[in-house]
Amino acid sequence: MxxxxxxxxxxxxxxxxxxxxxxxxxxxxxxxxxxxxxxxxxxxxxxxxHPLLSTSVWGKAWRVALGALAVWLLALLGSVLAFADGRFEYFAPRPLGSVALIALPPVGCTVLAVALARLLERLAAPTQALVFGLAAYVAAVLLSAFSQLAWADAGVGCLAGEPCLTDFWQTTAFAALIFVPVIVLGAIAYALARTSVTTRGRWAFVGALALALLATAVFAVTGLTSSV
Structure with a gap:
């Protein structure tokens, strides 16, 4: 039927x-x-x-590098004005040290972006930024610790005379304390890189980078004219 x-x-x-x-x-x-x-x-x-997933690893890396450069320049200039009376040489007395101070954070963030690319893709957006910030913090503390081993006569605050920190563990503990803001800076840098692939986020990304470069240029010109 x-x-x-x-x-x-x-x-x-x-x-x-x-x-x-x-x-x-x-x-x-x-x-x-x-x-x-x-x-x-x-x-x-x-x-x-999210459009970031269609971007290559190196595409993510250079975005993170520029985002970290923008955030780091603004944070560094703010620190110089707030804690060093506008004297950049307080943090880096030599030209080579100045270049390293500016370049190391963006380079380090680029390496982290490549190394953590696959891991971060598995996480939600806020968690990605937080994990990247924590990784940048750990890398900064370890770099400071191993720098202390490489240059045994170096130390924190020794340029200003005694007392200064020259012991390895004291220096590491001090670095772990003062580098806590790196968590926030790294998270913001990664968030900027993430939003740079969207239409609205691209303006925020470019604006932050332009503001950082402009502030650096003004600071450099002001420093040169005041020293003449």
Missing amino acids: SDGGYLGGFQGMGPLVPRPEGLSGDPGRAGENALDRDARHGVNRRDVT
């Missing part, structure tokens, strides 16, 4: 309606796998569709 178009040959069940399928071909889970959503890890839909 024909079922007359009804499900399973039972009367009164209504017409046969096919089960919906997602784009992945998995029946009964419409849309869940449409964008390769990994339900086991709870990946947020916005993170899956």
